[in-house]
Amino acid sequence: MPKKSQSEIIAELQHNSEAVILNNPLSAPKFIRKLGKKTQMSLTEIYTPKLFYDIISRITPEHLQMFEEGRDVVTLTLNIGEFLKSTNTGNSKSLYRHVIDCIDLLQTTQVKWKEGDSEMGTAIITHYQYFPNQGKIEVVLYKEFVKQVVSVTQNEHFSFLKRYLYQLRNAQAIKLFPFFVSWRNRGMVEIELEAFKKKFSCDTEGYKFFNNLRQKVLEPAIAEINEKTNLHITYSPLGDNLDGIRPRVRGLQFFIQEQQKQKVLPQQTHTVVEPQNLDAAILDNYYEKIADFWGVEKSVFFSTTIGKSETDIQTAIEYTKAQVRSGKADRPAGVFIDALRKGYKTAELAKKETAEKKAKEATTKAQIKQDEQEAITHKKQNQFETNKKTLERLVETDADFKRDLLIAVSENNVIKRKYDLNKTVLDNMEMAMIAGVIMNLAISLRPTDFS
DSSP states (O other): OOOOOHHHHHHHHHTOTTEEEOOGGGSSOEEEEEOSSSOEEEOOOSHHHHHHHHHHTTOOHHHHHHHHTTOOEEEEEEEHHHHHHHTTOOOOHHHHHHHHHHHHHHHTEEEEEEETTEEEEEESOSEEEEETTTTEEEEEEEHHHHHHHHOOOTTSOOEEEHHHHTTOOOHHHHHHHHHHHHTTTTSEEEEEHHHHHHHTTOOSGGGSSHHHHIIIIIHHHHHHHHHHSSEEEEEEEEEESTTSSSOEEEEEEEEEEEOSSOOOOOSSTTOOOOOOOOOHHHHHHHHHHHHHHHOOOHHHHHHHTTTOOHHHHHHHHHHHHHHHHTTOOSSHHHHHHHHHHHTOOOHHHHHHHHHHHHHHHHHHHHHHHHHHHHHHHHHHHHHHHHHHHHHHHHHHHOHHHHHHHHHHHHHOTTTTTTOOTTSOHHHHTTSHHHHHHHHHHHHHHOTTTTO
């Protein structure tokens, strides 16, 4: 099967109303507001990042075509009422004013990311215009920022669901959720503690001690994400003496699972929905086997098996045996307990489960793809017909627009040889080859009329 082009990938996502297109470097952008030469602050207000994601979700491959035609900016129109409705908030004058203030913040806020060894940064909005009588805002984005947003490949994690992000109210949860989603296909991500603090603007004196970071950032953010989104997050600290009175945490390991149904979960670290404890006779039988193998202490074994199933225990046994056979287990008892706690699996079992999962997904993939394609085709047809009516109205009522469109047509190498000046614009659009190009030119001339 031939690889899809970048434009095709982005275009498909654009027709998914829940998808926000993001390049991996921007999957969890760090919003920094410059206050002076050496002074900056991280934004904690919750509507500003939501507006950011709303804005970039509107960028399409056609905007890249505009840059090739000599334009330097993209102009987008935001309806404030629709935005507030999508975030499940009120519709008061004070909220309208607050959205304007957030746009002000985006105009004076940088979003930063890394490309290789280079650190990049740009202002999000170049300038904007507010139309109070219409409840709308036009925002202008510079082309280099737009290019970063839509520079995606098939192998990157570049989308997540807006409807979940919009439900979040905790500023830390809003920061962390895109990061977790960008790693959900892998299911796990490890990050050094200092790198985590820097990435999420927690590298301050208030978070010097891990306990503060845990109580003020990790616990409330993960609790809300688990409660209100389709992700279920747990984590483990990495470092030295973690079971001691004074643990030295060096990093964090996050486990990311998608949950089919939203769950209201208790707000605590390592939140899990535990199965019933195993029967004492079953545990005794397993303990005798484990003790014979590796001499695990009984109290440690029983405390570790709380909330575990027979499958969990057997999986940990097989994993430990594999480590022993390969010579990687100097302390088999510790390897077994660690495997049981963290759910480690043998490579063979993990491979088998992956194969089974792929096989199961394949049974419904074709139907899902067909349904999505039909929906995309239907939406494209409806949108094109709506835009065609707008184009007909503008050609008939706006002489300046008609003149500019004909000039654009005459300068476009794709259609200028095929366009018949003796025919009307709509008659020319009967030729499928040039219809889309004419429409794109028209939209680029009057984007607000076609929004």
